[in-house]
Structure formats: C-alpha cells, structure tokens
Amino acid sequence: MQIDPRLLEAFRSVLDSGSMTHAAASLGLTQPAVSAQIARLESDVGFALFVRSGNRVRPTAEAIVFRDEVEHTLAKINDLSRIAEQIRAGDVGSLTIAGHPMAGISLLPPVVAAFAKQRPNVKVELFIRNSDVVRGMFPSRSYDIGIAEPPIDPSGLTITRYPMEFVAILPKNDALCEYDVITPQLMSGRAFVGVSRLMTGYHLVEKVFSDAQARLNVVASSEFFAAICAMVASGLGVSIVDRASALQFQSAGLEIRTFRPAVLYDIAVFHAADPNLSMLARNFLDAFDAHMRNFLGD
Numbered sequence: 219m220q221i222d223p224r225l226l227e228a229f230r231s232v233l234d235s236g237s238m239t240h241a242a243a244s245l246g247l248t249q250p251a252v253s254a255q256i257a258r259l260e261s262d263v264g265f266a267l268f269v270r271s272g273n274r275v276r277p278t279a280e281a282i283v284f285r286d287e288v289e290h291t292l293a294k295i296n297d298l299s300r301i302a303e304q305i306r307a308g309d310v311g312s313l314t315i316a317g318h319p320m321a322g323i324s325l326l327p328p329v330v331a332a333f334a335k336q337r338p339n340v341k342v343e344l345f346i347r348n349s350d351v352v353r354g355m356f357p358s359r360s361y362d363i364g365i366a367e368p369p370i371d372p373s374g375l376t377i378t379r380y381p382m383e384f385v386a387i388l389p390k391n392d393a394l395c396e397y398d399v400i401t402p403q404l405m406s407g408r409a410f411v412g413v414s415r416l417m418t419g420y421h422l423v424e425k426v427f428s429d430a431q432a433r434l435n436v437v438a439s440s441e442f443f444a445a446i447c448a449m450v451a452s453g454l455g456v457s458i459v460d461r462a463s464a465l466q467f468q469s470a471g472l473e474i475r476t477f478r479p480a481v482l483y484d485i486a487v488f489h490a491a492d493p494n495l496s497m498l499a500r501n502f503l504d505a506f507d508a509h510m511r512n513f514l515g516d
Contacts, residue, residue: 221262223295228259229288232256238253238256309498310339310498313502314343315502316345317344318347318365318367319346319442319444322346324443324444328509332505345361359490363488364487377487382513383480384419384458384461384477384481384482385464388473389472392473394408399476399478402427405427407432410435411436411455412436426479438454443460446459447472448470460483
C-alpha cells in the first residue's frame, strides 16, 4: 500500500483543527476537497479516522494511534526535502581533490577550509601527490578534481589553466631588499635555492637566467616551493617562486619583490567533461577560481 503524502497532510490538519473547514483554509483547498482526501485515506488504511458531528469532527481511537506514525512519516518527508535542497545547492556530500605539492600546500588549504566551514554537511578529502601521479590517477576516477602541472591529456576532460607570475624571494635584510624589482642579473652568482629538476619550474628558472646571461648558482633545491621559501627565510640564499607560496612565509621574515622579466608558472585544474558534474564540485571550482584571481599574471 502506498499512501499519498498529501492525504497525510490533510489528516494532520483536520486532526489539529478539529474541522474540515478550518483544515481546508489552512491547506488552501476547498472543504469538499479535504473531505475527499480524508475519505481516500480511510479507504487506503481500511479504518475510519473521524466521526462527523455537525461542522466538527472527532478522531477515532485508531486515528489517535495512527497520528504518531503520520507525524514520523511527514517529518521524514520534510527531511528528504531539506536534504534534496542541500544536494541541489551543493551543500551536502563528499568531494575528493588530488593536487600537486604547490597546489596542495599553498593554494588549496585556504579554499578547502573556507568551503567546508560554510558547508558543515560536506566532507572534503585532499590528496597531495606529484603531478605525474595526479595525472595518472584520474582514469580510475579516484578523485573528483585534479590540479597538476601541464601537460594534461585533454581526452574526456575539462581543463582550466592558471598562469601564475613568479616573484623574487629574499632573506630579511638581504642586500637586494633595496630594489623594488629583481632581475636575473641582480641574482647572478648569488646562492640560489632552486626548484628540483623534476619540476617544470626548474626549466623556467634556468631559461630566464640563461637568456639574461646571468649565472645560476644553485646551492640547494627542492620539489616543494614551501621548502624553498623556508630555506630562503632561514638565510640560505635567494630564489623565485609563485606568489601564493611566498606569502605563506612572509610572516617568517621572507621579503617578496617583483621579478622581471616575468616568469609564468602554469597550473591546470581538471575534471571529467561531464554535463552532470555535481553542484558540489561546481561550487568548489567557482571558489577555487575566485581564489586564484589573487595570483594570476597580467
């Protein structure tokens, strides 16, 4: 037996008001329509629900017992409606994101934190792997959104690229701090904390120094921009990294300056090219895009 929830609403309203007429007014229906709904419900359940007495109705003993189950059922229906609205709005569910180290350490944490705080019914899981692993994991659909260094195979994917300008980073009170704009010539021969050869950033830095005929004197390197920033802040040398990573260490004494000529470091955000991408994922992508606008090159 399947009972129309509208019949249960009518039953509750009549029970609360003690009158078909009053129930009809509260439901926005006519009195005959409410009477018909109650008759249908009585037919469905197989017992009388009300005893009619003039303009008033009195619940039967069976109706009193039935009421508790009706209230429970309608509460569940209201819960389902609320959850459905949260799903439509992208305010409930789970989201798995895989990011390469720079994104996972410098870009994603503030976005994930703000996103999850606004949505207490959302669980976000963040994996940090190198770009090769992030790119290789996607065919298995083990995560919803990926962030890695290009190139990304576009087959079956929607890809958004963000070009980020590198900035110069210097230890506090370094001699180069007197300059507003740092060039490869100014850094030539200086102890330089570089990017690992495994990273795209290494080739970008090497090229800009070579083009300027400046000597790149790498004394230490890392595949993590955060580690490079920490070493520079500790006085090991100078470097150039993305602005998001640099800003995380500004409070530790890191000095940040414009670097010219501009060096653009691209990251790619990608997901399945699915017209039915969840609203939760769409909302996160919008939040990440808004955050990235703070760091894009001209």
